[in-house]
Amino acid sequence: MKKIKWISAAVIVLVLVLTANYLWQNGSSKHKINNLTPLSTIGDIGASIGAGKGSDKPVNVKSSKTTPSQATPNKIYYRNKVIVLMYHEVTPEQIDSGTVLVSKFKRQIELMKANGFKWITMKEYSDFILKGTPVPPNAVLMTFDDGYESFYEYAYPVLKEHKIPATMFLIANTVDNPKHPGIPKLTWAQVDEMHKNGIDFYNHTYDSHILAPTSASHKASRAVLAGPMYLEKLNRKETMTEFKARVKKDLSQAQAVLKQRLGNDMDVLAFPYGAYTKETLQVCRELGIKITFTVKPGINAKGQLNGFRVNAGGKQNNPDELIKLMKSGAKQETKKKLSSPFDLLHEGPFKTLEQLIEGDRTHNSDLVKLDGEQSASSAVVGAWGAHVYGEAA
Secondary structure, eight states, X not given: OHHHHHHHHHHHHHHHHHHXXXXXXXXXXXXXXXXXXXXXXXXXXXXXXXXXXXXXXXXXXXXXXXXOOOOOTTOOOOSSOEEEXXXXXXXXXXXXXXXXXXXXXXXXXXXXXXXXXXXXXXXXXXXXXXXXXXXXXXXXXXXXXEOBHHIIIIIHHHHHHTTXXXXXXXXXXGTTOTTSXXXXXXXXXXXXXXXXXXXXXXXXXXXXXXXXXXXXXXXXXXXXXXXXXXXXXXXXXXXXXXXXXHHHHHHHHHHHHHHHHHOOOSOEEEXXXXXXXXXXXXXXXXXXXXEEEOSOOOOBOTTOOEEOOEEOOSTTOOHHHHHHHHHTTSOOOOXXXXXXXXXXXXXXXXXXXXXXXXXXXXXXXXXXEETTEXXXXXXXOOGGGSBOOSOOO
16 A cells, blocks of 8 residues: 555656646747647647657757767768758747757758758759659758748748758648738748749648547547548548548649649648558549658658658757767667666656657557558557647647
């Protein structure tokens, strides 16, 4: 009986420590909603412990003082591969845990340049993935999600100054649409200007960057590209045929808008929240979308149609650690196995919460083959018990 009481007390203390630590880290931050979803706040919590917006694993989370690695501008870290970096908002002040400071962004650029990384365009990336067209050693593709207006104000000037090509994934229905809920997005005038100066714009859905309930109870939600959603008016879940038809309509509508407005001659898609199924990928291929992107970290080789992306944004980002990660070929550290639950206590509050969350995720562990590529199975589930995979923006 005493043992049970001690365990209960330890659990209560642990919860209080974790809560206090989170509030200490985030309590003074201005809160805003990136996309109006039931899990937006939970996404912020995930980001604050290192997941960042759009990462399925902690990437680049060290924010303590580190000794910058010596620049090696002539060294080749990898060949015939591409690291794709993923960002969301770049802002001068830390608005929330998913944004990266302009100062850190500039530092990343300086370090990439000093260490011999070579930026490529989406066209070069696509030709490499599909045809094996050569890319330079240490190739890097810069990508940004959601089409925030702040991109035009803060990130674009830096990219333009250094003549760095980049891709922005747009939620088509939010562009020049002030009535759309959420953070202010780009206008078509801004998009047109940037498109003339080295920024490409591709598909992040027409308006499917949302979560939806999967049952009448609303106890669980998932990204609407990750499977059938519950239909309130019909009091039932979508059939697979209805799901695929909905996805096809949304993605094709976005394709049409981008082609009409920008003259895009190829189709590329980044999945919102990194969420997709085998059926979603089938719809993409039917629409001619050959190149897609997840939020799973890694490095891309020829034939990797569903690409990996390294989260380079977020409050916890450390530019020097990012460069070290890139020099390693985006290899992730393997977490040590815990011999008992009490080992968590030795990991500190952040590490403890991180381990608990990681243990509740399935991510992309169940892989199936589709058209010769690695893709997630339709059993996509994610953080905090909700049916959503990864990305928070």
